[in-house]
Structures are given as structure tokens and as C-alpha cells.
Amino acid sequence: MPVSRLLMSRVRGVRLQTHVYGWLLLLPAAVLLVTFTHYPTVATVIQSFFSTAKGTRAAEFVGLENYQFMLEDDLFWQVLGNNVVFALGTIPASIALAMLMAMLVNESIPGRGLARMAYFTPTILPMVAVANIWLFFYTPDYGLLDQIRGLFGFGSHNWLGDPNTVMGCIIVMTIWKEAGFFMIFYLAALQAIPPELREATMLEGAGKWYYFRRVVFPLLMPTTVFVLVNAVINSFKLVDQLFILTKGGPDNASNLLLYYIYQVAFDYWDTAAAATLTVVLLAILVTASVSQFYFLERRTHYQ
Amino acid sequence: MMQQSYYSLGRLTEIIGTWLLAILWALPLLYAFWSAFHPAEFSTRFDLLAPLTLKNFANAWGVAPFPRYFLNTFVLVTMILVAQFIICTLAAYAFVRFAFLGREVVFVLVLVQLMIMPDVLIVENYRIMSAFGLVDTILAIGLPYMASAFGIFLLRQTFKTVPKELEEAARVEGASTMQILWKVYIPLARPVYLAYGLVSVSYHWNNFLWPLVITNSVETRPLTVGLAIFAAPESGVDWSIITAGTLLAVAPLLIAFLLFQRQFVQSFMRAGIK
Structure with a gap:
């Protein structure tokens, strides 16, 4: 460390040396964070107040015009609505399944190692690969789903081509992909519950359901908040599956906010509109994270 | 006695539930393996005697x-x-x-x-x-x-x-x-x-x-x-x-x-x- 040696010998006094050393160590991280997180965040907000530069015409300040356009855009509301449906469809189901899976594999059941592996494996697969596999299930006629329905005498159905079923298909696939990931956190939390609690509850003649409702569930609450917030964030930032399955279609029935941002920015090259939409997405993500902080700080003080 | 048999019934449900859910969760991936290792005509025909192949890879x-x-x-x-x-x-x-x-x-x-x-x-x-x-x-x-x-x-x-x-x-x-x-x-x-x-x-x-x-x-x-x-x-x-x-x-x-x-x-x- 020749540079640091030099600094140490030059700078007299411990206090200044501490500041310099601290900042030097932090420098690479600080530069990268400012360049690729803080600056683009601020730039996005600024960009949302300017028009898109076209040809020779430079971007000019337009005040809240971009926001006005966005709020008047039916597609924006449709996409936001889709995203809410997607979140409500995936989150409660994934969390309930995750909790159930964790409790099942936390018991001493024969084959629980295999079961845990089955639950967790989708987590380590790329969403694109998962979508590739599921695409075939949903294919009309040939697809597995239609083949199974065919056995019961039902006709074929274009699952991803029908606005009424497309969101359901994406939701089911996402639950399959995510539940095992959330299970891990519940498993960790369950293992932290002292076994005496269970024995004590059982000694008092209470059943398993009572033990779950009155002891386990409340103790899992901090985990549930953590998982819930992460699930909300994921439902707004994970849109890879749309590239494979639907491209947001049919007729935007499965379009989600981040995918819409991608389309606006890289298909239509309307950077002002994309920035305005990104501000909405950032607001949602920040609200989710801050509420986690707020809830966890207030509810748990054990660490 | 009653208590005992009730308990084991509950346990049995747990075990079967765990396995069923595990099979359900493993199915998509198992299916991908099936399809990848068999000729195209067996993509949706589940025949145990279907010939294995590496040709797809x-x-x-x-x-x-x-x-x-x-x-x-x-x-x-x-x-x-x-x-x-x-x-x-x-x-x-x-x-x-x-x-x-x-x-x-x-x-x-x-x-x-x-x-x-x-x-x-x-x-x-x-x-x-x-x-x-x-x-x-x-x-x-x-x-x-x-x-x-x-x-x-x-x-x-x-x-x-x-x-x-x-x-x-x-x-x-x-x-x-x-x-x-x-x-x-x-x-x-x-x-x-x-x-x-x-x-x-x-x-x-x-x-x-x-x-x-x-x-x-x-x-x-x-x-x-x-x-x-x-x-x-x-x-x-x-x-x-x-x-x-x-x-x-x-x-x-x-x-x-x-x-x-x-x-x-x-x-x-x-x-x-x-």
C-alpha cells in the first residue's frame, strides 16, 4: 500500500488520518454508487420535467406536462391496474405457500430433504428459463394444459392469448418460482423458535392449530413483514417472464409497469415519458422499503 | 388411544401433503427433462419405453x-x-x-x-x-x-x-x-x-x-x-x-x-x- 503509507507519513495527527483513510477505502464504492444509483435517480426525476429531445430540437422544460400526459393515458392506468392485480394474485398466495412449505419441511418427515429441494429449486433458475418451460404448458392444443383438458373432453384454449386468462397464467408461474425463496426465510425463523414453547403449549392440552395461531404465527410476524415487502418489490421489478410469454399482450392485458417503461424507452424512444413512469416506479419501491423499516423498527427490538 | 390414532392421522396427512406439494413443484422441471431427453414426438406422450436421446442437446x-x-x-x-x-x-x-x-x-x-x-x-x-x-x-x-x-x-x-x-x-x-x-x-x-x-x-x-x-x-x-x-x-x-x-x-x-x-x-x- 504505497499510497496509504505516503499518506500516513505525510498527515500528522490521528484524526485527519482517520478521515482520509476512511474516505479512501470508501472511494471506489462511492464513485460507483453515485454514478449508477444516485445520479441516475436524480436525473430521472429531472428528466421527467423535460420534453424528449427529437432530432435537432433539444429537450425543454415543460413543468408537469409529462405527468399530466401520463395521468390522462388510459394505458398507464391499465398497466398500473395490471400490476396491482399481479401483486395481489402472487403475494398472498406465495406467502401462504411459503409458510406452509417451511412448516412441512421443518417437521421430521421422511424425505424432507427432497421436498425442500423440490420447493427451493425454482428459485435458482432464471425467470427466462422458467418462462420457456411454462410457455409450453400454456401452448394451445399441443401444450400440457390443453392435453390434460383434452382427456376430460374440453376443447383447446389459447391461455396466453385470452385477456381473461393471461394474467392468471403469469401469476401461477410466478408463485411457483417465488414460494420456495420465501420459504427459506420462514424456515430460518421457525428454527429460531425454542422447542420448549411447543412443549409448553402442548402440555396445556392445546392443539396444533392453536399452537400455530397463538404462538408460531405471531413469532413469524417480522419475517412476514420482511417477505411481504420483498414480494411487493419483486412484483414491480421482475418482468422477465413477459418477454418470453406475452410481450405484455394480448392488447396490454398482461403489461406491467417496468415492462411498459422498457417499451416506452426502447421501442418508442420516448425518454421523457419513460422517466415519468420510472418516477412512479421509484415512488412505489421507496414507499415499500420505508414501510418495512417503519414496521420492523417499531415491532421488533430484539437485535 | 384415541389421542394416539388422531395424532398419527394428522401426521400422515402432513407427510402426504409434503410429498404431493413436492411432486407438484418438481413437475415442471421433471417435464423439461423428459422433453429434452426424448425425441420430439414424445414431447407430450408419456411412454416409459420412449427412446432416450441426446440429439436435442x-x-x-x-x-x-x-x-x-x-x-x-x-x-x-x-x-x-x-x-x-x-x-x-x-x-x-x-x-x-x-x-x-x-x-x-x-x-x-x-x-x-x-x-x-x-x-x-x-x-x-x-x-x-x-x-x-x-x-x-x-x-x-x-x-x-x-x-x-x-x-x-x-x-x-x-x-x-x-x-x-x-x-x-x-x-x-x-x-x-x-x-x-x-x-x-x-x-x-x-x-x-x-x-x-x-x-x-x-x-x-x-x-x-x-x-x-x-x-x-x-x-x-x-x-x-x-x-x-x-x-x-x-x-x-x-x-x-x-x-x-x-x-x-x-x-x-x-x-x-x-x-x-x-x-x-x-x-x-x-x-x-x-
Whole structure:
């Protein structure tokens, strides 16, 4: 460390040396964070107040015009609505399944190692690969789903081509992909519950359901908040599956906010509109994270 | 007696429930294996005597430049991991060991990245990469993720638990500040590095949106983006070949996971709890 040696010998006094050393160590991280997180965040907000530069015409300040356009855009509301449906469809189901899976594999059941592996494996697969596999299930006629329905005498159905079923298909696939990931956190939390609690509850003649409702569930609450917030964030930032399955279609029935941002920015090259939409997405993500902080700080003080 | 039989009935339900759910969860992947290892005409015909074949894999390997995609992903994941280890270690050490001016404020500014991940800043980051002339480079895919707030936070929490006495002992023996980091802090944080490394590798092996935005050639595209192009309906590739290609793309991570299942699960746990 020749540079640091030099600094140490030059700078007299411990206090200044501490500041310099601290900042030097932090420098690479600080530069990268400012360049690729803080600056683009601020730039996005600024960009949302300017028009898109076209040809020779430079971007000019337009005040809240971009926001006005966005709020008047039916597609924006449709996409936001889709995203809410997607979140409500995936989150409660994934969390309930995750909790159930964790409790099942936390018991001493024969084959629980295999079961845990089955639950967790989708987590380590790329969403694109998962979508590739599921695409075939949903294919009309040939697809597995239609083949199974065919056995019961039902006709074929274009699952991803029908606005009424497309969101359901994406939701089911996402639950399959995510539940095992959330299970891990519940498993960790369950293992932290002292076994005496269970024995004590059982000694008092209470059943398993009572033990779950009155002891386990409340103790899992901090985990549930953590998982819930992460699930909300994921439902707004994970849109890879749309590239494979639907491209947001049919007729935007499965379009989600981040995918819409991608389309606006890289298909239509309307950077002002994309920035305005990104501000909405950032607001949602920040609200989710801050509420986690707020809830966890207030509810748990054990660490 | 009643109590006993009631209990075992409940237990039986638990066992059957666990297995049914596990089979349901394993089905999509098992199906992918079935389809990839059998000729196309058996894609939806489940005949135990169906002939096994590796032809789909050979075809997939030939249809798309998979070797190049593998190389790109390997370079990308390694580059990000090495950079994250170095950058996050130095930053975490700074936060733990040095009461420098503005430490608290800077730490909060670092945590901002936990809320606003690079994944959602694709539009502005694309503009920045254009300004740097880095569009369509592997470096550009990795850069926004190298200073990871998550990694800094995780290592800072770990470094905080290093006993002061160990550091004092090293100092008495004449170790410099950097030697203390190297000889005391990093060895004690080894399990955390393993956990963080596994989470980071799986994340970036699987990452899709930003690489899709910032790359546009075979020489830079990672596996996920290559896979998406290869499997697009327009490419007209046979179903069994697509599943074979998909399995090829996930194979390294899947095999690593099956071999080191415990470490993977514990890593994700550790990373989530801190």
C-alpha cells in the first residue's frame, strides 16, 4: 500500500488520518454508487420535467406536462391496474405457500430433504428459463394444459392469448418460482423458535392449530413483514417472464409497469415519458422499503 | 388411544401433503427433462419405453452460439463477484473501523441502493453507458452492480462482530491497517463471503433485463438473453430443442445447487436475515 503509507507519513495527527483513510477505502464504492444509483435517480426525476429531445430540437422544460400526459393515458392506468392485480394474485398466495412449505419441511418427515429441494429449486433458475418451460404448458392444443383438458373432453384454449386468462397464467408461474425463496426465510425463523414453547403449549392440552395461531404465527410476524415487502418489490421489478410469454399482450392485458417503461424507452424512444413512469416506479419501491423499516423498527427490538 | 390414532392421522396427512406439494413443484422441471431427453414426438406422450436421446442437446448447441454465451456469462459473473468482494470489503471496513467525517450520512446514502436497484434505472443507466461509450460491453452489464449496498451492509454487520482483542493483538505484532483487514477481518468473515458469493453468482447468472437493454451482439450477450432470443417463437425452433437449450443454460447452476444444496439454502437464509 504505497499510497496509504505516503499518506500516513505525510498527515500528522490521528484524526485527519482517520478521515482520509476512511474516505479512501470508501472511494471506489462511492464513485460507483453515485454514478449508477444516485445520479441516475436524480436525473430521472429531472428528466421527467423535460420534453424528449427529437432530432435537432433539444429537450425543454415543460413543468408537469409529462405527468399530466401520463395521468390522462388510459394505458398507464391499465398497466398500473395490471400490476396491482399481479401483486395481489402472487403475494398472498406465495406467502401462504411459503409458510406452509417451511412448516412441512421443518417437521421430521421422511424425505424432507427432497421436498425442500423440490420447493427451493425454482428459485435458482432464471425467470427466462422458467418462462420457456411454462410457455409450453400454456401452448394451445399441443401444450400440457390443453392435453390434460383434452382427456376430460374440453376443447383447446389459447391461455396466453385470452385477456381473461393471461394474467392468471403469469401469476401461477410466478408463485411457483417465488414460494420456495420465501420459504427459506420462514424456515430460518421457525428454527429460531425454542422447542420448549411447543412443549409448553402442548402440555396445556392445546392443539396444533392453536399452537400455530397463538404462538408460531405471531413469532413469524417480522419475517412476514420482511417477505411481504420483498414480494411487493419483486412484483414491480421482475418482468422477465413477459418477454418470453406475452410481450405484455394480448392488447396490454398482461403489461406491467417496468415492462411498459422498457417499451416506452426502447421501442418508442420516448425518454421523457419513460422517466415519468420510472418516477412512479421509484415512488412505489421507496414507499415499500420505508414501510418495512417503519414496521420492523417499531415491532421488533430484539437485535 | 384415541389421542394416539388422531395424532398419527394428522401426521400422515402432513407427510402426504409434503410429498404431493413436492411432486407438484418438481413437475415442471421433471417435464423439461423428459422433453429434452426424448425425441420430439414424445414431447407430450408419456411412454416409459420412449427412446432416450441426446440429439436435442446437440441441436440446441448447434442452433445458437451457446459456447460464446457461456463464456460471456462466466466472464460477467466472475468480474462482478471479484469487483464486489474488493469494493464492498473496503467500504465495509471503512464503515466499521474509521469514524470518518460524514460516516452516518454516507451509510444511509449507500442503503438507498437497497430500495432503488439498478434493475429499475435501465433508462438513465443506458444513457450513462452511451456517454461512456460502453454500450454493448460486458463491463457495462456489470458496472451498476459492483458497488452493492447489500454486500456492503452484509460485510459491515459481520465486521462489527470481530472482537477488538484480536485486532489489538495484531496491532501489537506490528500489523498495518490493511494487514489487519487481510489477516483478521476477512478470514473471520469467510462464511459470509461464501453466502454472499453464492447469492451474487445466482443473481447475475439469472439476470435478464439490464443485460438485454445494454447488449446487442453475440460477443457480449449473457446466457439468459441468448436463451430468450433462441427460444422466441419467431426462431421456429422445435420444442424439445428449446427445453434442451434451457436445461443447458441452467445446468451449471442447477448442478452446483444439487451438489451444495445445504450451502445454497443456508447462504440465502444468511443473506436474508442480516
